[in-house]
Amino acid sequence: MPDPAQSMSVKRAQVDFHNFASFGEPERVLAAYADENFRRGSVLKKNRDFICSLTPFAEVGANAGHTSYMLANEFHADGFALDLSADALRHGRFLRTAWDLKRSPVLTAGDATHLPFQDNSLAFVVSFQTLSQFLDVESVVREVHRVLAPGGVYYFAEEPVRRRLTLGRYRVPYPERMTPREKWLYDSGLLDFLASDVIGADQEESFGIRQNHAFGLRDWADLLNKYFETCRLITFPRERGWANQIAQTVIRWLPGRPEERVADLLGATLAAFCRKAGTLPARLPLNQALACPDCQKPLNYKTPDELVCDACGFAAQQQDDVFNLLSTALRAELYPGNRLDTLDFSKPGHEAGLLSGFYEVEGDFGSKYRWIGGRAVVRLVRMRPGAPLLRVQGFAPSVAKIELRVNGRPAGQWNLDRPGLFVVQSPLPEEDEYEVEILASPTFDEPHQPAGEGRVLSLNLSLIKLLPQE
Structure with a gap:
């Protein structure tokens, strides 16, 4: 619901x-x-x-x-x-x-x-x-x-x-x-x-x-x-x-x-x-506070690294110090794991969808990104029914222009009038696969490198994915 x-x-x-x-x-x-x-x-x-x-x-x-x-x-x-x-x-x-x-x-x-x-x-x-x-x-x-x-x-x-x-x-x-x-x-x-x-x-x-x-x-x-x-x-x-x-x-x-x-x-x-009205109890145990996100029954520690609900079977393993206590449906939607319709550069395995134009992953602490020059291409596969929404997320170091072409057809142009984080989105027709071409300008030589010896850069990108059109 x-x-x-x-x-x-x-x-x-x-x-x-x-x-x-x-x-x-x-x-x-x-x-x-x-x-x-x-x-x-x-x-x-x-x-x-x-x-x-x-x-x-x-x-x-x-x-x-x-x-x-x-x-x-x-x-x-x-x-x-x-x-x-x-x-x-x-x-x-x-x-x-x-x-x-x-x-x-x-x-x-x-x-x-x-x-x-x-x-x-x-x-x-x-x-x-x-x-x-x-x-x-x-x-x-x-x-x-x-x-x-x-x-x-x-x-x-x-x-x-x-x-x-x-x-x-x-x-x-x-x-x-x-x-x-x-x-x-x-x-x-x-x-x-x-x-x-x-x-x-x-x-x-x-x-x-x-x-x-x-x-x-x-x-x-x-x-x-x-x-x-x-x-x-x-x-x-x-x-x-x-x-x-x-x-x-x-x-x-x-x-x-x-x-x-x-x-x-x-x-x-x-x-x-x-x-809140009333008198605070003398003791409220920390390890008895959690409730199952699916059925609201008590959530218990099976081990220090695993929480389980005895009533409905919900379970959450600690991953990188975090327990994911979203409901089963919401967890599946927001954290689906590796998917062919999502290229998240902070996650391993995304490389399979990169076709050309990307430099190596950079960044730290989960904030991973890849620089591109004037052109980069990726492949995405539709995993949900219906026509999707294409989302491209990244960072522009200066005023920039972005153009998207999908399966050889224009999918939009955007003029970024300020540097900083950006998102551009474009509705796509219903097809099985999408070859997404990202064109960016202006380009510039990599700072602090001798002319002609560094990379040619434009934007860095962190996420490219297909979403439902809502």
Whole structure:
């Protein structure tokens, strides 16, 4: 049955995107993760009085699990890092080495709208930049409430509060992809008065990740008060640039509650601590918290590396430190193994589908890619009934043009007007096999090599696959 909160196409896009993006630039990403942990940990410490226990915890939408590692090592808590992307969670092995971490959460691939935990089994649930990834935010909040024990606390942060004081005319890319004019507007704060949604939303949506930025401060409060006995909301309004600072000063002169008014008019990010009614039990065993994703009965450890459900026979072997606790149907769809309709350069065996024009695999920690020159060709075989959608994912180091030809016929042209990650998609007619030709320009000589002695490059690609047309 389709999930109204998040379609299958969005789930696929999240898995593909997070695998490629998590450690594409290890030094930059590690610094970003450390900065996020500092912010999140600081807010947690200031509100520690609200929380009875941090164990057992679950982080929903954990990505590489960096904040779960913080909870396990800095706060000495035990729990689970859960994300739809098992590949993103596997990058935790690199985090443990880079940060010399001694303790690890249990890494679990799972679905936020069908959490693989038993009712009333957790003392603490956290999520960051996660709720806005769902068209039906309430479905996730409802699941969190279900798995929290009475007296347990849900802490989420970095969720957007809709800004009312804007013309809503302009979709804004991430800062690293802004033009000089956009960057000036961004630094001055003027861009916020033109933006139609959260900065960077357009780039994620180009990958097929649909987002929900419709919640104002009152919408958040109404939703949380529906499920939790006590809520503590903390807003962090937009302060970047002189334009926002002047607007804040003027708004604070008006009568009423200044912090709420600033967040309502100028937008903000929201942090919230929400306590479920009741008294927290003295003991909530970590090894008894998991539930079968197929039948919701208890999930037990057969061995330290294998979980089984005695009721329906569901089983999950630990692979590269991760238990895949998606339902059997969803696991088969998102993690089908090697397929002739998918070339994932982070997985062994993809080489069989490459015909010409690709250089050797590069990259680390699951973020593998191949450079091409002006032309590359692959073969894909249709594995599902019906006409498919062709998806090509990669990175453009500069402004670029991409043309696709499939079985000798034009399948689309795209002008990439900004450097960075990209996805292009094209519907295809129903055929048994597809020879996909990828043409890219401009090309350039490999940097730091003598002229004529290096490779000729254009784009690097990480994924080429056939998807159902939804």
